[in-house]
Amino acid sequence: MSIDNIKQQIPDYAKDLRINIGNVLDPERAEGMSAEQIYGIALATAISSRNPQLIAAVEEEAASHLSDAWLTATKAAAAIMGMNNIYYRFVHLASNKDYGSMPAGLRMSVIGRPGIDKADFELMSLAVSAVNGCGQCIDSHEKVLKQAGVGNEVIQHAVRIASVIHAVATVFDAEQATAGMQSAA
Template identity: 55%
Template structure:
């Protein structure tokens, strides 16, 4: 049994929907394995849940190469920073902030070493967890420019939603 399924099995009865959704997402056919398991890994790191991260790392180890895994981790790390900053510039009443240079290092965005669309998908999913509308719009636009279908994007966000739900409920146990 996968480590993620084992972790989901520890959830209480009221979280049965999370267990079922996680199980179906693990067998999802609408994404490549790189997209699916990279998104799972990025989202696990995006939740900052140590048990979920450990389970995702274990399940993804033989599904994606280390370069993809490192890019997924990097997407979570840079989105943890960017989502706060860009959510602020988007929500602040003073429009001057959006015109100012961010002055934040974001080298990972250009040096991840994997397919651009895959990295953008990971970043979009983590941005959905973090609730940054500006980042969601930006990544979704780039994905569209790379020919990524709406169904693929939706599936990545469904992964984000379920991973976040599992992390949230697991934290209460």
Template identity: 40%
Template sequence: MSISALKAALPPYARDLELNLDSVLTGDLLTEQQLWGTVLACAMTTRSALVLRAVAAEADDHLKPEVAETAKAVASRMAIHNVYFRAKHLIGDEAYQHLPARLRRQVTSTPGVPMVDSELWSVAVSAITGCGVCLESHERSLHGAGVSREVVDEVLRAAAVVHALAVTLDTEAALG
């Protein structure tokens, strides 16, 4: 299934979602690699098999295999970090902030994937999972690297739209 097929499967009440998906996929603030890495990492984060299959198939046309693997590695790593750091924050006991995470991180960079791209993907994934600690940390890294708020906002928009796509299509499938 393609992204076009996903759009065609959207119910009439989701017209705004279709328009926003078109807008995200044709935006000009992100490079092609940043956009499709964001969309792929977000699709993985939604856990929607339908959306992930369609996005992964289309991302193959826009990303080198090693870049796609890095976007998936970011989503996988953030699945760990978002739960861990959000939980430590939500507990509200400052003592937890001083305990070492002791979480392994072997995939730190990939040739051809700038740190900025993986940080953008981390922000998008963290937006979907709702980890404020990770959002703040990765946004600070991006700001320090000279990335504009408009670019960060664009990946937040992409994350919101991909998440909504998964929620809507999975809901329709469940009700169908």
């Protein structure tokens, strides 16, 4: 299933998403991002959004743009941020600030050795952190990206991709739930 198939399955009430998914994945509109960055972010955020139909479609489309190293790093970004976003969001939101001075005690070596350029991995990690709503992680990844010379436009576009992918996953989840309720009736 391709992105075009995904666009055809987006209902009319979400037609803005049909347009937006094409726009955010278009390299000419991607603020100087590489195809690897675009499709790595799309796949990492699809995985984080947890809709199997969308994950399969984005992975199929991404496979023609990503090397095996990129595919592995993309999945690693979704996995490690799935853990880190929960932990660091807790640390940030907890009233007891002592947790912020305690060691996390969690292995996260893939961040230091992702198998692709570190800035590219950080960009995917930032996008996943946006989907997962971890402000502390967003700030941390954005700081590393700025130190690596990544511009605001690239960072903003990464989050645009994340927001559209997550919204499409939400629509697909709602449509699948509605279809399930109708078939049960």
